Amino acid sequence: MLDTSRFNRRRVIPAIIVLWIVGFALTYLWQTDSLTRIQLFARAPPSTPPQPPPPSQPVPRGYRAVVYNLTDFGGVGDGKTVNTEAFERAIAAIKIYENKGGGQLNVQAGKWLTAPFNLTSRMTLFLEEGAVILGIQDERYWPLMPPLPSYGFGREQAGPRYGSLIHGQHLKDVIITGHNGTINGQGKSWWTKHRKKLLNYTRGPLIQIMWSRDIIISNVTLRDSPFWTLHPYDCKNLTIANLTILAPVRGAPNTDGIDPDSCEDVLIENCYISVGDDGIAIKSGWDQYGIAYGRPSTNISIRNLTIRSVVSAGISIGSEMSGGVSNISVQNIHIWESRRGVRIKTAPGRGAYVKNILYRNITFDNLRVGIVIKTDYNEHPFGYDPKALPDIKDISYFGIHGTGVRVPVRIQGSPEIPIRDVVFQDMSVGITNRKKHVFQCSYVEGRVIGYIFPAACENLDIYNERGELVRRSDSQNVSDIDYSF
Template structure:
C-alpha cells in the first residue's frame, strides 16, 4: 500500500508538471535561447531608460550626478551661467568670474553674495575674490586653471621672503586670489578646483620658467576665512596658501597631487597666520601635506609676523617626498602655540618634521604633537637644524633660531625605519623636549634607531624603541630615574 501510494503521487506530480510545460513556448527549451532572451530583455530595458534620461543629458554608462539644490548662504545668490559662462572645459570663463565677483563686491552692506558654480568644467585664467563672498561649487563642478603662464599675473615677492621661492624677482599669482579681504567662504558639495599643474611641473623640471610658480588658492592680509567641503588638486605650486591672515578654518578638504613628479605641491601652507584650524582633511601631495611658515631669513625677521595659535587635527596625510606635517623651514618670524593631534601618516618619507637653519633667526616653541599614528614611514619624528636654503647672501649667519618646549605624546605606528631623529647643533640646541607614551614598530634592527644630537629633555614612562642617552628618564609618576650624562652626544646616522 505504501509503494502504491508513493507511485501514484509521483505520477500526479509528473502530470501536473506536464500540464504547465504545455504553456511554455518552445523558444525557451534550451539554455542558449533562454540566455538570448534575457539579454534582449536587458537591452530593451536599458534602451527605454536611456530614452527617458536623454532629456536630462545623461548618457548610458555615464555616472549621473544627483541634483542637490544650492543652499542659500548669503542674502543674494548668483549662478556663474548668469554671466555667460560655459562649462565645456574649452571656453575661457575669466570674464564671467570677474563680472560675478564685481556684482558681489557691491553687496557688502547687505551681507554679501554667493556665486554658485554648477556641474561642468569651467576653464579660467586667475581671478580675484572679494569680501563677504561665498564661492560654492556643486557636485560635479570643476574650476580648471588655464595652463599657459602668459595668462597668470606676475606679482611682487612676498614681503617676508624678499624674492620668489624659486627665482629672484616677481612671482606668478594664484589661480584664485584675494587680498585685504574679510568674511570669505569657499565651499560646496565637494566640487573641485583643479590647477592642471602638469604643464607647470614639466617646465619647472626643464628649467623653462623664469619666475616662481603660482599657488592654486592664495589669500593674503585677510581675516575670517572658511574653506570647506571641496577638493583641491594638481596645483602648479603650493596648493592652499593663506598669508598673514587671521581666523582661518580649513575643514573637510581633500587635496591631491601626484606623490612623485609634482614638485613643491604642498597641501596647506599657513604662513604668518594667527588663529588657524585645519581639521578633518585628506591630503596626498608631492611635498609637505601641511607646512607652518613665517618668512625667510632676514626678510622674515624684518617682517616680524609669527604663525601662532594653530590647531591641526583629524587628518590623514601622505608625502613620499617630504613630510606629513612640517614647521619651517621658512620660520624666521617665529612659530608658537601649535597643536597637532589625531593625525595618521601613511606611506611617507617623513611623518612630522621641524626644519630650520643658521640664518633663519626666529623661534619654534610651545609645540605639542598628540595621538599620532605612523604606518610605513621612513623617518617618524624629525628636527633638522641645517636646512640651508637662503634667498640671497644677505642673511646673517649668526641669526640662530631658538627651539624649545616641544612635546610628543601618544605616538604609535608600525613599519618605521627611524622613529626619531632630533638633530640639534652646538649653535641651535633643542631644549625642553618631552616624549611620553610611544610605541613604534621598527623595520631596522641595528643601532641608531632613536637618534639625537644636542638635545635636552625627558622621557616619561616606558617608550619603544629605547630612547637616546641625551634624555632624562622619568617614571609614569614623574619621578626621576636617570639623569642624562650629556645632552650633546651625537648619534645621527643619515646612511639609512
C-alpha cells in the first residue's frame, strides 16, 4: 500500500522553503525602498516653521541628536544677503531637541552676513573650512542691552550697551567650533565711529556668553571685533582652545582677545592672539558694582599661547577686578612685539584682591616693559569709594626669559596698596637699555631665589638656590619707578 504521508511531506517541505525565500526577498526590497524614500526626504527642502526639517546628515551615537545646515533654513552665503532669520530659525529647530541630546548647526563655506543672534543650550555651532560669519555694520541692527550688573554702566558710556554678534544667556553645554572657519565682526566702522564720538552706547563684543556653564570654544578664527572679542561673563567650566584672534594692532581700540569676567574653572590653551588691546584680560567687575556683585574670577589656567599687543599687554589681570581674582596659572607663553608682557592693574576704589598668581616659563621678545604691577590705574564709575583698597599678594614669577626688553620689571605698590609675597626665580632677560632703572620697585615685599638677571631691586630679600637667606631687605618701601622709559 502506498505511503501518501511520506509523499506529501516531500512536496510540502520544499514549498515552505521557497515561500520563505520569496518572503525574505520582498521584505528586503520593501525596506530598501523605504530607506531610499527616507534619504530622499532628508534631502528635500525643509518645511516651514514651526516644524523643523529632518536632519541633514546622520549623527554619531552619543553626540548631538540632529544636524542641520544653515542652507536648510534659507541661508545664502554670498556676503550680501542678511541671514539673521536663517540663523534664528535653525536655532529654534535645535531648541526643540534641547532635552533630547541637542543639535548641531553647520555653517558651510561662504560669507554669511548677519545681525546679532542668540544661541541655545546643548548646541554646537560648527564653521566649516571657508565659512565666514560677518557681523552687519549698521549699529541699528544691534540690540541694546542693560549694563552688566557688576559694571553698573556701559563700559564706555552710561546707560545701555550694544549686545554681541553671537550671544547667549543661562546656557548649558554649548560648543562653538569648526575647521577654522571665521567669525568676523567687521569692526572698522565701529572703531571709526568710536573715535569720532558718533556712538551713543558702549560697543558690543564679538561673542558674549553670560551666566552659563560647560562651554567649549575651539578651532575657529575670531577677528575685527567692535569691542572685546570673546567675553565669557559669570560662567563656569569653560574651555577655550586652538583659537586665532586677530585685530589691527593699532587703530582698533579695546579689541581685547579673551576677557574671562567673574568666571570659574577656565582653561585657555593653544591660541594665537594679535589684537589692538590686551591679549587676555581677566576681570571681575568694576568698583562699587563689582564689589556688590561679588563674583570672583578663580581657577583659571592659561597655557601655550603666542600673543602680540603693540599698544597694551599680552596678559592682564584687571583693571576691573572688584569681585576678586585668585588661583591663576599662566604658563608657556610667548609675548612678542608688545608694549607690556604680563600685567596686574588696579587702583583705590577697586576693593577685593588679586592673590595666588603663578607665571611660569614666560618668554618676552621685544617689549617695552616685561612684568608690570600697577596700583593707580584710575578709571572709575561715578560714586566709587576711594577707600575700597585691593589686596595684592602671593605673586610668583618662575622661568622668565627673553631679549630686547627695555624695562624687565616695574612693580609699583603704594603706601595704601603694598604688594606682598612676590617671588622671582630663574629669570634672565636681555635688556635694550643699560641704565640703572631696569628692575623697578615701590612698596614691594618678597624674595628672589638664586641668581636672576637683571639684578633685583633692593626691596626684595635674597635667597640662594638652596633656599637659604642671604640678605634681608630693609628697604621695602623704597620707590624706584622711572616712567621716562
